[in-house]
Amino acid sequence: MRYVAARFCRMAILIFFAVFTFGPVVFLAGGSIMGDAEVKSYLGPVLSGQEGYAMWRLLPLYPTLRHLVEVLFDAPEFFHMFWNTAKITAGILLGQVVFAVPAAWGLARYRFRGKKLIYQIYILLMMMPFQVMMLSEYLVLDGLELLDTLWAVIWPGVFSTFSVFIMYRFFSGIPEDIMEAARVDGAGEWQMFLRVGVPLGKTGIVSALLLQFLECFSMIEQPIAYLKDKTLYPLSMYLPEIDAGRTGFALCASLIALLPTLFLFMAGSDYLEQGIAASAIKE
Amino acid sequence: MKRFFAKGFAVLLAVMMFFTLLSRAADSFLVARVFAETYSAKKIEHIVNTEAVVQKNLELPVMTEPGILVKTVYVQEGSPVKAGDILAKLDEAHLAEQIGLLRDEIRSLRLQNEAITANRGLEEEEKKKQGQRAREDYDKAVRKNEENLRRAEEEVRQAEEEINRFAGGAGASLSQEESEAKKTQLWQTYFDKKQACEDVKRSGADEVEAAARALEDAQAKGTADPSLQINAIHIEQKEEALEAYKKLEEAGGIISAGEAGTVTGVFVATGQMTGDTAAFTMASTAGGIRLVAVVKQEEARYVEIGDAVTVDKNGIKYEDFSVTAIRQTADGGAEITAESAGHADEFLIGEGALIRIVKQSGLYSVAVPLSAVHTEQGKNYVFVLDQKPTVLGTEYFTRKAQVRIIDKNSDYAALEEGTLGRDNLIVTESNQYISAGDRVRLQTS
Numbered sequence: 001m002r003y004v005a006a007r008f009c010r011m012a013i014l015i016f017f018a019v020f021t022f023g024p025v026v027f028l029a030g031g032s033i034m035g036d037a038e039v040k041s042y043l044g045p046v047l048s049g050q051e052g053y054a055m056w057r058l059l060p061l062y063p064t065l066r067h068l069v070e071v072l073f074d075a076p077e078f079f080h081m082f083w084n085t086a087k088i089t090a091g092i093l094l095g096q097v098v099f100a101v102p103a104a105w106g107l108a109r110y111r112f113r114g115k116k117l118i119y120q121i122y123i124l125l126m127m128m129p130f131q132v133m134m135l136s137e138y139l140v141l142d143g144l145e146l147l148d149t150l151w152a153v154i155w156p157g158v159f160s161t162f163s164v165f166i167m168y169r170f171f172s173g174i175p176e177d178i179m180e181a182a183r184v185d186g187a188g189e190w191q192m193f194l195r196v197g198v199p200l201g202k203t204g205i206v207s208a209l210l211l212q213f214l215e216c217f218s219m220i221e222q223p224i225a226y227l228k229d230k231t232l233y234p235l236s237m238y239l240p241e242i243d244a245g246r247t248g249f250a251l252c253a254s255l256i257a258l259l260p261t262l263f264l265f266m267a268g269s270d271y272l273e274q275g276i277a278a279s280a281i282k283e
Numbered sequence: 284m285k286r287f288f289a290k291g292f293a294v295l296l297a298v299m300m301f302f303t304l305l306s307r308a309a310d311s312f313l314v315a316r317v318f319a320e321t322y323s324a325k326k327i328e329h330i331v332n333t334e335a336v337v338q339k340n341l342e343l344p345v346m347t348e349p350g351i352l353v354k355t356v357y358v359q360e361g362s363p364v365k366a367g368d369i370l371a372k373l374d375e376a377h378l379a380e381q382i383g384l385l386r387d388e389i390r391s392l393r394l395q396n397e398a399i400t401a402n403r404g405l406e407e408e409e410k411k412k413q414g415q416r417a418r419e420d421y422d423k424a425v426r427k428n429e430e431n432l433r434r435a436e437e438e439v440r441q442a443e444e445e446i447n448r449f450a451g452g453a454g455a456s457l458s459q460e461e462s463e464a465k466k467t468q469l470w471q472t473y474f475d476k477k478q479a480c481e482d483v484k485r486s487g488a489d490e491v492e493a494a495a496r497a498l499e500d501a502q503a504k505g506t507a508d509p510s511l512q513i514n515a516i517h518i519e520q521k522e523e524a525l526e527a528y529k530k531l532e533e534a535g536g537i538i539s540a541g542e543a544g545t546v547t548g549v550f551v552a553t554g555q556m557t558g559d560t561a562a563f564t565m566a567s568t569a570g571g572i573r574l575v576a577v578v579k580q581e582e583a584r585y586v587e588i589g590d591a592v593t594v595d596k597n598g599i600k601y602e603d604f605s606v607t608a609i610r611q612t613a614d615g616g617a618e619i620t621a622e623s624a625g626h627a628d629e630f631l632i633g634e635g636a637l638i639r640i641v642k643q644s645g646l647y648s649v650a651v652p653l654s655a656v657h658t659e660q661g662k663n664y665v666f667v668l669d670q671k672p673t674v675l676g677t678e679y680f681t682r683k684a685q686v687r688i689i690d691k692n693s694d695y696a697a698l699e700e701g702t703l704g705r706d707n708l709i710v711t712e713s714n715q716y717i718s719a720g721d722r723v724r725l726q727t728s
Contacts, residue, residue, distance in 0.1 A: 072302045076310045077674035079303035086296075230674050241674065259295055267288035 026058060028258065031251030032067055034060035039247045047247060067252035078238055078253055085234040088153050089216040093209050095158025101205055104164045105197050108171030109179070119168075126161040130221050141226060152226035153234075157216060163208040166275050170204020171197060207275025210268045217261050315715035317679075317723045319668050319708040325650035327690045327697050329585040331640040335576035335594070337630045339566030340622065342547060345370060347538045347562045348527050352377040353551045354536065358563070360549055363631055364540040370563050371551055373536035378528060385525045392514045392521070399511050410501070417501035421494035428487030435480035442473040542567045545632035566632045571624040574604065576638055583609075583617035585642045592621040596636040601626060606640070644690055647697035655711040656688065656696045663688055666710035666717060667703065668725065681710065683719040 031039060038060055044050035071078055107119055125133075137156050138147070146152045174197065182192050198205065220236040227233060233241075235257050242250045265272065352374040358364060446469045457465060540563075548564035551557055574594060578586060592604040601623065608620040621638060630636075655665050666681040684707070687699040703709065708725070710717070717723060 073306055073309045074313070076303070076306040079299060079306055080674055082299055083303065230672050231676050233674055238674075260292065263288050263292035263295055267285050267292060270285070 025258070027056065028251050028255045030056070030058055030060060031248060032255045033063045033065065034248055034251075035062050035064050035066070036246070036248050038062060039251075040245075043247060067248045070249055071253050071256055075249075075253070077241070078235070078256075080231070081233055081235040081238045082257070084150070084232060085217060085236065087150055088157070088219070088234055089213055091150065091154035092157035092160070092216050093212060095154065096160070096163050096209065096212060097205075099158055100160070100163045100208070101167060101198070101201075102193070104167035104204075105171050105193050105201075107164065108168045109174075109197065122161045122164055122168075126165055134221075134225055138225060147226055148228050148232070150232055153219065153222045156222065157212070157219075160212065160215075162215075163212050166208035166211065167201060167204045170201040170207075174200045203271055203274050206268060207271040210264060210272050211275055213264060214261055311724075315713045315717045315721060315723045316726045317666075317668075317681075317710045317714075317717065318712040318726050319679075319710045320652075321706060321708060322649045322651050322698070322703055324646055324648045325695055325697070326646050327644040327650065327692050327695055329582070329642040329644070329692050331578055331582045331585060331638075331642075333576045333578050333582075333638060335574040335621065335636050335638045337632055337634045337636065338573050338575045339545070339547065339632055340571050340573040341567045343542065343544070343565050343567050344561030345538065345540065345563035345565060347371075347373070347551075347557050348524065348531055349557050349559045351381060351528075351531070351536075351557045353553055353555055353557060356549065356551060356553055358546045358549065360546055361633070362546045363544070364546060364565070365543045366540055368540045369537050370540055370546070371538045373531065373538065373557070375532065375536045378532050378536055382525060382528045382532060385521050385528065389518055389521045389525065392518045396511055396514045396518075399508075399514075403508075403511075414498070414501040417494070417498040421491070421498045424487075424490045424494035428483075428491050431483045432480070432487055435476070435483040439473070439476040439480050442469070442476045445469050446473055538562055540565060543628065547632075571622055572604075572626050572630045573607075574621045574636060574638060575618060576621070577612060577618050578616055580615035583611075583615070586617060586619055586640055587642075590640050590642060593639040593641075594621070594623075594636050595639065596630070596634070599629075604638070644697070647689065649698045649700050649703060650695050651698060651709050652711045653691055653694055653696045655709050656686065656691075656698075665698075665703070666719070668708040668710060668723070673722075679708075679723050679725050681717055681719055681721045681723055 040047065042056055043054050045052050046054045107115065107122075133156075141147050141152045141155070146155065178196060178200070179192060182196050187195065218236050219234060223232070223234050223237055238253060238257070239250055242253070354372045354374045356371045358368075358370050364370070446466075449465060449469055455462075542565070544565040544567035546563055547566045548561075550560060550564075551562045574592075586606060586609060588606050588609060590606045591602070592606060594601040594604050603625060604621045604623045606619055607622045610618045610620075612618055619640075651665060656663050657665065662685060664683045664685050667684045668679040669682050670677050671680050672678075684702055686702050688696050689699055690697040710723070713723070
């Protein structure tokens with residue numbers, strides 16, 4: 001009996017938090033098929049300073065696909081920014097495959113002087129908020145004449161320490177015996193990395209890239225700081241461009257913007273769980 | 284399930300690519316495409332195009348001799364004729380008859396004049412004789428009066444001497460009474476003679492006056508009689524008419540057009556007599572061509588006397604016309620007259636032609652195509668393009684700029700300075716309705 005009660009309590013708490021977690025998504029879904037007038041009638045006190053309190057309905061009274069049609073057919077800027085985001089994300093992820101994976105392998109598998117210090121620096125940099133790094137990154141990018149180009153967002157992302165940290169965890173978990181066996185079989189260092197390390201650390205690589213993807217897709221501070229040319233803006237900056245009177249349209253655009261991350265999340269949820277778990281393991 | 288979402292992600296990217304293309308295509312279709320240009324300095328040409336009709340510039344009468352029977356009329360009102368064309372034919376027999384009558388009348392008048400001349404000679408002679416007689420009577424009366432007066436005065440003088448003699452002593456022998464009686468008698472005689480002398484003087488003057496009047500009457504000229512001159516005039520007139528009839532007879536009784544033109548009036552008819560007034564009236568083009576056209580009120584103010592006019596008749600252009608008269612019409616428009624001294628043989632009365640008057644203004648520093656100017660609630664404005672950086676790149680957005688039109692024609696409008704910038708792109712044409720703030724695509728021609 002006590003067990004059932006405890007289980008019920010756990011479920012109730014989980015459902016309570018699940019409702020809070022899914023609330024914004026439900027809000028987006030409902031708002032995206034709601035007419036502007038209806039949205040304004042509910043959110044008037046928030047959006048246009050009307051008297052009273054804002055309220056919301058799960059299901060619209062007069063559902064409409066107008067906003068969806070507007071986004072899909074009458075908002076080329078939305079797609080332009082989506083593809084900017086895609087370019088930035090792809091650039092960062094590819095860069096991390098090229099640079100972060102070997103870096104994490106090196107840190108995890110080789111013993112050299114200063115290794116611990118470097119790892120500590122990685123941890124330190126990972127802990128630092130963007131605002132701390134922004135000025136120095138800005139100066140470097142300015143010196144390299146990369147400001148106001150997509151590279152200004154891509155290169156700092158490529159060298160993000162978080163992915164190295166995740167992959168380090170997974171590469172470190174590969175048993176040394178397997179590596180010794182490879183050496184005995186005559187595998188060189190590159191062969192061991194490519195034929196043993198990468199396949200065995202695939203989970204870490206994927207989870208790191210997935211987490212990085214989620215971060216890149218919602219990246220907003222870096223574009224604001226490094227991009228002036230509006231044609232380079234990513235999708236995360238689309239909503240601020242929308243007029244306040246087009247709330248329904250904004251909600252619909254947000255819902256569509258959510259889809260790529262939703263799909264990837266559903267496809268790689270196992271990897272994500274492992275990656276998040278790995279980041280939580282104490283050294 | 285995971286594989287499903289992984290594939291779903293790939294499909295999502297493909298769908299996003301598809302809608303990217305679709306939304307760009309829709310955007311390309313929905314966004315207004317405009318042509319724009321900056322303003323320029325320009326002279327505004329006011330071109331007045333209208334249809335005109337050739338009108339008579341000079342109307343001439345075609346005269347003939349009166350009182351002749353018309354045999355045939357060959358033309359009617361509106362008929363175009365060349366110089367020498369036959370307008371009508373008169374009856375030659377009737378014409379010959381009229382010539383004969385005229386000759387008789389002339390002969391008769393001449394005979395009358397001869398008789399008058401002869402009679403006047405006789406009258407002159409008689410009058411001369413009467414004058415001589417009156418002169419003689421007058422001279423005679425004067426002499427007689429002088430003689431009578433001399434005698435009467437002599438008798439008065441003798442009576443006066445008698446009195447003087449008596450007073451000198453001739454009557455001393457007489458008694459007082461006899462002397463007094465004698466004296467009274469003498470004085471009485473004197474007074475009688477004096478009275479008789481006065482009577483002679485008075486009667487003599489009357490006789491002389493009567494003779495003088497008779498002489499004056501005899502010498503007076505006779506009453507004026509202009510019949511001779513009147514007859515001479517009549518003869519002269521009839522001779523002229525006879526001469527004209529003879530010429531008409533020599534021409535076979537034909538009335539012909541003296542100049543090329545159009546018949547505007549026919550005043551004779553077959554079987555009737557010709558009158559004293561014109562037999563025909565003709566609009567001649569010999570004095571040049573006159574075109575008359577009506578222009579609308581909004582165009583009328585651009586036309587002035589002396590403006591050059593280009594006339595287009597069936598594709599042939601004439602550049603030597605000019606506006607000679609402008610008359611305001613009831614509806615506020617104007618009837619303009621354009622004339623040229625030449626081309627008499629190239630136009631026909633009543634014929635249509637296109638006229639074109641080009642009037643050029645002074646140089647306006649701000650001129651835009653008229654298609655760029657819009658009107659709302661009586662106010663004029665143009666759309667100016669502003670460049671703004673957007674997600675899709677630098678794009679053009681429309682902005683309303685109020686303007687005031689100074690002058691305009693069908694193509695361009697001159698605007699007041701100061702409202703538009705030198706670099707402002709002004710929308711001149713759009714493939715869609717546009718309003719302020721619209722995003723547009725700039726087309727280059």
